[in-house]
Amino acid sequence: MKKNLGIRLYLLPLFLMVVALLPACKKNIEGSSNPPVITSVRSYVASPNDTVLTSAVPKGQWVVITGHNLKSATRIEFDGVPASFNSALLAQNSAVVQIPQIIFSTIDTSKLYTLKVTTTGGSTSFAFKLGPAAPIIFGISDVFANPGDSVSLFGANLLLIQNFVYGGTKISSFKSSMYGDTLSFLMPAVTSTRLITVTTRAGTVLDTIKATPVVSWISNENPSMGDSVYIYGQYLKGVQSLIFAGTAITTFTVSKDSKSVGFVAPALSESGPVSITTSYGTGTTPYNVYTPTYLKNGVIENMDGSGVLYADYGGNAPGWGDGIGGIDAHINNRYGWFTETTAFNGVLGTNHTMFIFVNTAVLSGGSSNGGIILASNQWVPVANLTDAPGQWALKMEISVPTDWDGGALDIKTDVPGYIYRWEPSKTGTAYKTKGWITITIPLSSFRASDPVLGEGMGAALTNITDLLGPKGQTGAYLYRHNYAAASTKTGFYCAFDNIRVVKIK
Template sequence: MRTLHKKINSFILLCMTFALITLSSCNKDNLALAPVITSIRNYAAAPNDTLVTSIIPGQWIVIQGQNLKNAVAILFDGVPAQFNYELFANDKAVLQIPSSIPFNSVSAADLNTVTYITTAGTTTFKLSVNSLPGTITGNSMSASDVVGDSVYIYGTNLYLIKNVTIAGDTISPFTTAQDGSRIGFKLPAITQPMPWHVRVTAASGIYTYDISIVPIISGVSNANPSEGDSVYVYGANLNGIQSLSFAGASITSFKEAPNGSSVGFVAPSLSQCAPVKIVSTYGTASTVYNVNTQISTDGMLANMEWGNYFGWGWWGGVSLTVNSVANSGGWIAVKSDFDGVLGTDNSMFVSYNTGIMKSGDGTSGDGKYNFPIGANQWVPTANLSDPVGNWAIQFEISVPHPWNGGTLCLVSGFAGNYIARYEPWQISASSTAAFSTRGWRTVTIPLSAFRASDPTLGDGEGASVPSLTDLLGSTGNTSLSIYLHNFSTSPTETGFYAAIDNVRVVKIK
């Protein structure tokens, strides 16, 4: 603020020096008269050229009065304006108000003033110089902030702030930035639940904003980990965690991402099937679905374990597989490279090992690329009227070798005209990148992702299935076919070496 005033004072001093030099060179009998401002108009064609009682930065105006021709400086709230002498006459001056006025640092003496300096003198005209309307665009708060921490509300044109309240509590003191971009304060103790309603009263108006930093869980890296696996819970505002439970087990050692996007931990021994629950400083979040579902049969379509939910039809392009000789019974294929730091599977699963796929290769019944699963109950009958997006297919997948090309398609036995596509290597409509995992990870595909064919985009790219009964029939009990298909006009860049386990349907909303 001092620097700004120093620059302005130097500018005015320079202007006055110029004026004095000019005056001293004049004939005493021909002295000019001091400027007089009588009114200010909006610079626009009639009838919009009205007299104004308030102005804003960047506005074009006409200053009317007397002796205005020989201006050397014109200041608005102490900020000098640029002007063109060709737009001046003795009784009027056309110019633009400075587009930026740092209202928060304008002195009380300069506020709401127009100062007009000519070679003959100076005049000051009083009228309201208002800031442009403000906006609130965000805040600095994260779930790691606690009472007493410095936090900021961000925006534009946050000038001449009169009052700030959060959740009904008045904030005092607070600071403002010279350029109107933020308001700063110490976080007070607030007992109200989020969202916290922010209300900022400024000279230009009242602006509101809601702060919500309750934890949000959007996914889990592996919903069926083995003891010792690294697990990540993804979402937002995952900081300041006070307690974390996974499948009913209390997790006491975990690491939060600085930006609150994830929290990681090592999976303990699990004995229950239950949700993920996080309690933070500012709220609670939990998954609608359970994790450690490998010990449950709810919604299970295929777990490849002996019993009613084995699921796989014993034919197609997959093989029954285990990760160790000890689990093989002397005849099941053994492949240990599907395990990794992010997931180990000590049970039975199926695995693919395909070569390069030609364009158009792969169908739901070709015996080479398909994984057929028998009929089971996808959704309880009582829930068949739920929105389609409330339910999802989940499964664990491990892809130890790069996978690029060849889409994993999912089709229900009841509605073969709707397809869900899983193609994590597809970055955009025109680019791909090889995909792989470091062990087992959970894939969640909402049932709303089952789509009809589009004449331009292709299978599974059209309209979403309208209802659960359109996808599953009136009972909700049907089969599932998973298969690879190459939709590209070119061969795939790689084959598909991967394993799949625990195919199930879960409620996600």
């Protein structure tokens, strides 16, 4: 019995030592000293949508890396870019991690499409196609650039480019912007087609060189014979024909940057659109020009006496005109409704019809004066009241023969809530014209008031009926307002004609 007891006492320390070593053995078994293994990458969503991923576009999404020996991860890289992770989300057979934001123009491309996990036991790499989406082309900076000029394609995902062909010529030297939104190159000497091909690691985009003329705006849409008219837009090079209000213009000059065409207006007899044709196609305005006729072509007031006009000449009212619609003018200083032309005419435009003018004095801070009241008329057809406000515009011919510096021309309708502030001198330069010009005010430019920024400086108009009422019919008020604390530097001497609303898109 003593012998057996001695053996037991001898073995007891050995047994306790083995028991003490068991946690360490278990830890080694769990993989801290074994290299990691990756078997798949899955979506981090509930089953059954936790599908295996073979590719992805990095958008900050969460994924689950599955495999073995992952719990002791010290670094996880996607395309060589380290990801931040929480060790609490690491398990022996899985690691939950967020894909990092990756700027593909800055990465080591030898590590592209790889997922690497490093643990205390080693590291492993796994093929995972993580990259930008397929390329997209939006446009080109200058279709008409000369050979050797710097130009750029605009688009998205213009990165990791493998092949680039412009107009049938392979471009071997090019540069992508950091985020792949531009692709810069030198215009080739020869273009045999209009095809553009860009192939990246993510795919290929095919596009054509587009240069259909675009008419953005016109200096004077209602010119008299002999007026200078300028049409502004894009892709106005190589003009083959120009039609203005149904009349062919045979003599014109295209600017060097191909962004404007100038001509001297002939005698016009009818309303019609503007059309410019080049070898790339024809661009036509969705609205008519030369629109002097009351209640036609969107005209809501043309000052020719068809509508009601009341002009207060210091208490000597000339009376009311006949017809419906019209204006009621209240001007503090000199004001009128007349056909004199010497003060307002110039090289950009003349006016031999009747028009309204205002001539107001310097405005003190925070005050307003002058005013033209447009009686109620149909601004937008009922069928178009659900259109986006940016599809329609308020247009008018104006002439400002002397410097206008300070204050705004405010325009508001009879429906309260929105206002447009025209403040051309706000840029710091006094404003004036060289005769009659056309101004275009998209209805989307009318804005609500803001409690901090002020009247007409809040949210933009989103529904036409909020400006014109449920039937698209309203009156309006045009007046001058000084929003500054100091007085304006000048008064306001301006003439108005052919106020109209037209569809511009």
